[in-house]
Amino acid sequence: xxxxxxxxxxxxxxxxxxxxxxxxxxxxxxxxxxxxxxxxxxxxxxxxxxxxxxxxxxxxxxxxxxxxxxxxxxxxxxxxxxxxxxxxxxxxxxxxxxxxxxxxxxxxxxxxxxxxxxxxxxxxxxxxxxxxxxxxxxxxxxxxxxxxxxxxxxxxxxxxxxxxxxxxxxxxxxxxxxxxxxxxxxxxxxxxxxxxxxxxxxxxxxxxxxxxxxxxx
Amino acid sequence: xxxxxxxxxxxxxxxxxxxxxxxxxxxxxxxxxxxxxxxxxxxxxxxxxxxxxxxxxxxxxxxxxxxxxxxxxxxxxxxxxxxxxxxxxxxxxxxxxxxxxxxxxxxxxxxxxxxxxxxxxxxxxxxxxxxxxxxxxxxxxxxxxxxxxxxxxxxxxxxxxxxxxxxxxxxxxxxxxxxxxxxxxxxxxxxxxxxxxxxxxxxxxxxxxxxxxxxxx
Numbered sequence: 001x002x003x004x005x006x007x008x009x010x011x012x013x014x015x016x017x018x019x020x021x022x023x024x025x026x027x028x029x030x031x032x033x034x035x036x037x038x039x040x041x042x043x044x045x046x047x048x049x050x051x052x053x054x055x056x057x058x059x060x061x062x063x064x065x066x067x068x069x070x071x072x073x074x075x076x077x078x079x080x081x082x083x084x085x086x087x088x089x090x091x092x093x094x095x096x097x098x099x100x101x102x103x104x105x106x107x108x109x110x111x112x113x114x115x116x117x118x119x120x121x122x123x124x125x126x127x128x129x130x131x132x133x134x135x136x137x138x139x140x141x142x143x144x145x146x147x148x149x150x151x152x153x154x155x156x157x158x159x160x161x162x163x164x165x166x167x168x169x170x171x172x173x174x175x176x177x178x179x180x181x182x183x184x185x186x187x188x189x190x191x192x193x194x195x196x197x198x199x200x201x202x203x204x205x206x207x208x209x210x211x212x213x214x215x216x217x
Numbered sequence: 218x219x220x221x222x223x224x225x226x227x228x229x230x231x232x233x234x235x236x237x238x239x240x241x242x243x244x245x246x247x248x249x250x251x252x253x254x255x256x257x258x259x260x261x262x263x264x265x266x267x268x269x270x271x272x273x274x275x276x277x278x279x280x281x282x283x284x285x286x287x288x289x290x291x292x293x294x295x296x297x298x299x300x301x302x303x304x305x306x307x308x309x310x311x312x313x314x315x316x317x318x319x320x321x322x323x324x325x326x327x328x329x330x331x332x333x334x335x336x337x338x339x340x341x342x343x344x345x346x347x348x349x350x351x352x353x354x355x356x357x358x359x360x361x362x363x364x365x366x367x368x369x370x371x372x373x374x375x376x377x378x379x380x381x382x383x384x385x386x387x388x389x390x391x392x393x394x395x396x397x398x399x400x401x402x403x404x405x406x407x408x409x410x411x412x413x414x415x416x417x418x419x420x421x422x423x424x425x426x427x428x429x430x431x432x433x434x
Contacts (some may be wrong), residue, residue: 040357040364092309120339121309151285153307168388
């Protein structure tokens with residue numbers, strides 16, 4: 001199919017640019033986390049919770065990806081962390097070139113840890129590497145238990161899944177056990193952190209793991 | 218940008234195919250609804266609720282779009298309605314060609330009303346016309362109030378927004394008024410139906426409006 005061939009070319013070019021970014025990050029000692037999810041699963045809330053707990057320990061930066069608006073970058077800036085908003089227009093994911101351009105807005109030597117919040121989408125962000133060290137997914141308990149089977153690449157690609165909004169589990173129609181099982185059926189090695197950005201439950205475990213990953217890099 | 222130019226070609230070719238589908242639907246007197254949303258907003262639940270109320274009044278068919286699995290088509294078949302699952306592989310939206318191919322699986326003269334449930338994604342489905350008469354979006358109250366501003370095309374393109382999961386409003390951190398206002402700020406002519414597929418609240422109003430649209434076509 002014509003369309004798929006074009007996609008392959010685009011993906012190859014993207015991977016070259018991602019490698020370029022990766023070299024850049026390594027050279028400057030920056031650890032990079034690509035945060036992905038469906039729209040509204042809570043990526044920015046996870047970032048807020050995370051930043052509030054670790055901002056004295058790491059020099060942080062955040063790149064935000066959205067089709068439009070600077071809503072998310074403004075939320076991050078309000079925490080005193082440098083942030084840059086990429087607006088993709090009609091493009092449903094970030095790519096390595098967009099991230100490369102955004103890097104000129106940071107003093108990269110001033111950063112230890114860079115979060116990239118991708119466009120809310122369970123499909124294409126999984127296909128476009130950005131040069132990150134770690135891919136993490138946020139999966140909301142109210143999205144239903146069928147998402148791992150329906151979007152397996154996103155789950156395969158994520159070293160960790162933050163199972164967010166566990167405070168809504170009593171109203172979600174599914175149990176934590178079922179959600180866990182469905183994730184592991186598709187991606188047995190994924191680490192799952194049940195969290196609630198509203199109550200703060202589980203955030204410390206996620207951060208302890210993240211810090212261990214950074215220290216082991 | 219190279220990528221955007223390719224997209225334009227693809228979109229033009231898609232629109233020609235969508236027109237072809239549209240002619241086909243008109244000729245056979247089939248009314249077609251394209252249902253779009255983020256992953257997990259409740260499109261299939263809306264279809265189940267809708268089908269159960271109108272299946273004696275219309276001869277129905279459903280095309281389901283997902284990257285993988287036949288979970289949704291199986292849910293629809295269980296209601297005694299003919300359904301066909303398009304699995305898109307890595308493609309994040311349905312296009313007119315996929316729908317055209319799927320039509321060979323139905324006796325189109327046996328249908329009055331065809332629902333097409335798109336891939337869960339707030340971006341690309343809005344760009345790809347399928348030949349439908351009506352585009353309807355499902356927006357879950359727990360996705361946050363910033364989605365209309367972040368994904369304006371999806372809201373512009375939808376004649377109606379089903380604001381689903383209103384039973385979760387007490388836990389969503391936003392009010393119905395705020396969600397309504399945010400939708401109307403971006404798309405002032407969109408009709409909003411607050412519904413809950415769990416309790417059935419609001420579904421009758423949505424169906425009354427849908428029946429009016431079909432009768433006026």
